[in-house]
Amino acid sequence: xxxxxxxxxxxxxxxxxxxxxxxxxxxxxxxxxxxxxxxxxxxxxxxxxxxxxxxxxxxxxxxxxxxxxxxxxxxxxxxxxxxxxxxxxxxxxxxxxxxxxxxxxxxxxxxxxxxxxxxxxxxxxxxxxxxxxxxxxxxxxxxxxxxxxxxxxxxxxxxxxxxxxxxxxxxxxxxxxxxxxxxxxxxxxxxxxxxxxxxxxxxxxxxxxxxxxxxxxxxxxxxxxxxxxxxxxxxxxxxxxxxxxxxxxxxxxxxxxxxxxxxxxxxxxxxxxxxxxxxxxxxxxxxxxxxxxxxxxxxxxxxxxxxxxxxxxxxxxxxxxxxxxxxxxxxxxxxxxxxxxxxxxxxxxxxxxxxxxxxxxxxxxxxxxxxxxxxxxxxx
Amino acid sequence: xxxxxxxxxxxxxxxxxxxxxxxxxxxxxxxxxxxxxxxxxxxxxxxxxxxxxxxxxxxxxxxxxxxxxxxxxxxxxxxxxxxxxxxxxxxxxxxxxxxxxxxxxxxxxxxxxxxxxxxxxxxxxxxxxxxxxxxxxxxxxxxxxxxxxxxxxxxxxxxxxxxxxxxxxxxxxxxxxxxxxxxxxxxxxxxxxxxxxxxxxxxxxxxxxxxxxxxxxxxxxxxxxxxxxxxxxxxxxxxxxxxxxxxxxxxxxxxxxxxxxxxxxxxxxxx
Ligand SMILES: Nc1ncnc2c1ncn2[C@@H]1O[C@H](COP(=O)(O)OP(=O)(O)OP(=O)(O)O)[C@@H](O)[C@H]1O
Ligand SMILES: [Mg+2]
Numbered sequence: 001x002x003x004x005x006x007x008x009x010x011x012x013x014x015x016x017x018x019x020x021x022x023x024x025x026x027x028x029x030x031x032x033x034x035x036x037x038x039x040x041x042x043x044x045x046x047x048x049x050x051x052x053x054x055x056x057x058x059x060x061x062x063x064x065x066x067x068x069x070x071x072x073x074x075x076x077x078x079x080x081x082x083x084x085x086x087x088x089x090x091x092x093x094x095x096x097x098x099x100x101x102x103x104x105x106x107x108x109x110x111x112x113x114x115x116x117x118x119x120x121x122x123x124x125x126x127x128x129x130x131x132x133x134x135x136x137x138x139x140x141x142x143x144x145x146x147x148x149x150x151x152x153x154x155x156x157x158x159x160x161x162x163x164x165x166x167x168x169x170x171x172x173x174x175x176x177x178x179x180x181x182x183x184x185x186x187x188x189x190x191x192x193x194x195x196x197x198x199x200x201x202x203x204x205x206x207x208x209x210x211x212x213x214x215x216x217x218x219x220x221x222x223x224x225x226x227x228x229x230x231x232x233x234x235x236x237x238x239x240x241x242x243x244x245x246x247x248x249x250x251x252x253x254x255x256x257x258x259x260x261x262x263x264x265x266x267x268x269x270x271x272x273x274x275x276x277x278x279x280x281x282x283x284x285x286x287x288x289x290x291x292x293x294x295x296x297x298x299x300x301x302x303x304x305x306x307x308x309x310x311x312x313x314x315x316x317x318x319x320x321x322x323x324x325x326x327x328x329x330x331x332x333x334x335x336x337x338x339x340x341x342x343x344x345x346x347x348x349x350x351x352x353x354x355x356x357x358x359x360x361x362x363x364x365x366x367x368x369x370x371x372x373x374x375x376x377x378x379x380x
Numbered sequence: 381x382x383x384x385x386x387x388x389x390x391x392x393x394x395x396x397x398x399x400x401x402x403x404x405x406x407x408x409x410x411x412x413x414x415x416x417x418x419x420x421x422x423x424x425x426x427x428x429x430x431x432x433x434x435x436x437x438x439x440x441x442x443x444x445x446x447x448x449x450x451x452x453x454x455x456x457x458x459x460x461x462x463x464x465x466x467x468x469x470x471x472x473x474x475x476x477x478x479x480x481x482x483x484x485x486x487x488x489x490x491x492x493x494x495x496x497x498x499x500x501x502x503x504x505x506x507x508x509x510x511x512x513x514x515x516x517x518x519x520x521x522x523x524x525x526x527x528x529x530x531x532x533x534x535x536x537x538x539x540x541x542x543x544x545x546x547x548x549x550x551x552x553x554x555x556x557x558x559x560x561x562x563x564x565x566x567x568x569x570x571x572x573x574x575x576x577x578x579x580x581x582x583x584x585x586x587x588x589x590x591x592x593x594x595x596x597x598x599x600x601x602x603x604x605x606x607x608x609x610x611x612x613x614x615x616x617x618x619x620x621x622x623x624x625x626x627x628x629x630x631x632x633x634x635x636x637x638x639x640x641x642x643x644x645x646x647x648x649x650x651x
Contacts, residue, residue: 070542090545103543107561117547150643168547 012045021046027076036062038228049205051215054225060208064174068097098165100176104149110160111145117168135163154181175207191218224248246378249299256300256345264292271377273298276341283316284375300375305347308367315369323364410613417608427614440599451517452574459525467533485523494587508590516588517578525570532566565637572630576623
């Protein structure tokens with residue numbers, strides 16, 4: 001699922017001497033008595049492709065709007081390239097935003113919508129025309145250039161909004177769910193297009209998305225938000241492989257959560273988790289040090305669980321159960337396996353054979369197993 | 381008509397007759413050959429000819445037109461600005477008072493508005509004439525414009541303005557190049573409304589007018605005290621024509637804009 005960002009050496013967040021492009025210092029935003037953003041500290045570096053992920057209403061748009069200048073933080077400071085931008089009005093910020101609602105100008109054609117920002121810069125007429133044509137080509141809107149926004153489809157409108165925000169090639173580009181209305185194929189193409197633009201122009205992107213796969217594909221780092229707080233900021237791979245909480249593990253991708261108590265001692269980085277009476281303890285690396293007897297949860301991804309008819313040897317983490325359900329998803333199948341303890345675990349296997357030759361079927365007794373390092377033990 | 385039933389048909393006829401019979405009679409008699417207003421002596425347009433040779437009437441018509449154009453234009457600018465503040469500024473101390481003060485002239489008896497303006501003009505030593513009529517008309521028609529425009533602004537998508545700011549517009553530029561074109565139908569409808577209100581106002585104008593500046597309604601009012609002449613009928617017919625053209629186009633413009641907007645919204649939903 002997670003593909004690595006294009007440039008693996010790019011990691012300014014690990015470099016203590018790197019200067020951040022955007023810094024949020026203890027930023028809080030309240031609407032009346034409702035706290036939409038709760039004491040956020042965040043650094044976003046130049047040339048990053050930074051994704052904001054979180055459930056609806058967690059404050060993603062509010063965070064963006066503070067960067068664009070439409071909301072003022074109730075507390076804290078926001079810096080862009082070392083300069084406090086809170087008092088700077090939106091039209092003086094080198095920041096462009098693509099609105100979640102698109103906000104296309106209804107009285108202007110697609111062409112004029114895209115040219116709108118350019119006309120307010122020092123650019124000459126011929127350059128503007130060339131730039132607009134380039135944007136139209138990029139977003140495949142050439143046939144619709146003369147139409148008004150109400151004469152094109154929802155996906156086309158979304159692409160106009162994207163083209164309009166890209167046109168000025170700003171230092172920082174804020175995209176609020178830029179690809180949600182596009183079909184999967186066009187979405188993937190546009191994602192690669194965006195990454196390409198980013199490579200070429202060095203623009204910093206902050207993107208809101210509801211699609212984790214998208215965040216995983218395009219982002220250099222992902223911030224997972226919950227109720228106005230940032231729960232974890234990390235590279236997509238680390239967010240996926242090593243979430244810092246059950247919330248993050250559960251939010252990104254599919255996961256099995258097995259609750260239990262931590263064993264007294266650990267051998268190496270691994271910790272034993274006692275999860276059910278009379279069952280052998282499960283082991284996995286602990287994300288944070290846990291005291292013996294403390295409540296914890298073992299998180300294991302379905303694709304890391306192997307499923308077999310016979311008991312596999314040499315594994316610590318082995319459980320037996322009965323196939324409850326099989327979901328066929330084309331390239332993979334997900335087996336829902338019920339354990340004698342009542343837990344239901346999901347295990348995923350790649351479909352390398354035809355379905356008719358499937359080796360396990362409903363009500364079969366099967367063994368599930370995974371290696372010591374496949375899971376992660378999290379505090380609850 | 382049949383599906384109305386006799387009761388509804390009668391009500392409709394009576395109601396319409398009640399509303400429009402006086403005007404119909406006036407229009408019919410403006411084409412009367414006879415000098416006697418109440419005796420029909422055949423069709424003629426001669427009173428219209430007479431009318432256009434009457435200097436006093438033409439002067440009054442010119443004053444009225446000037447006043448209407450200037451006052452409705454100023455009222456549209458001020459009313460639109462007031463609407464913008466009312467709808468956009470959110471909550472500020474005294475907002476309720478401000479909106480109340482904007483809308484109060486709608487319900488204020490005209491006599492009182494007129495009288496208070498007259499007192500003001502006298503107090504500051506302003507000579508009454510075309511200028512004072514313009515001031516007075518601007519004052520009372522501005523609130524009508526503001527009502528029409530703020531109704532439109534209330535449904536205007538705020539993020540359009542934000543997008544304009546984001547793309548480098550100053551707030552004024554954003555208003556001029558995005559908000560104004562989008563709400564233009566409401567602004568034009570407001571202007572037409574102010575224009576027609578100014579055209580047929582008698583009460584406030586008679587307080588604000590001076591001896592040298594007479595508007596048509598004042599002229600008509602003062603001349604019928606000497607007896608109704610067919611010329612007045614002709615003049616009134618023209619006025620009725622102009623006013624109804626104004627009102628009808630104002631409502632057509634806002635209706636058409638509404639239909640268009642509904643269609644756009646429907647299309648937007650369907651995606
Ligand atoms: N102007 C406002 N006044 C009051 N509350 C607001 C305002 N703007 C946002 N909120 C609240 O702040 C919270 C965060 O809103 P925000 O728009 O940032 O959510 P989001 O993460 O973008 O959600 P979604 O994914 O649905 O777009 C929501 O609960 C919302 O109701
Ligand atoms: Mg949002």
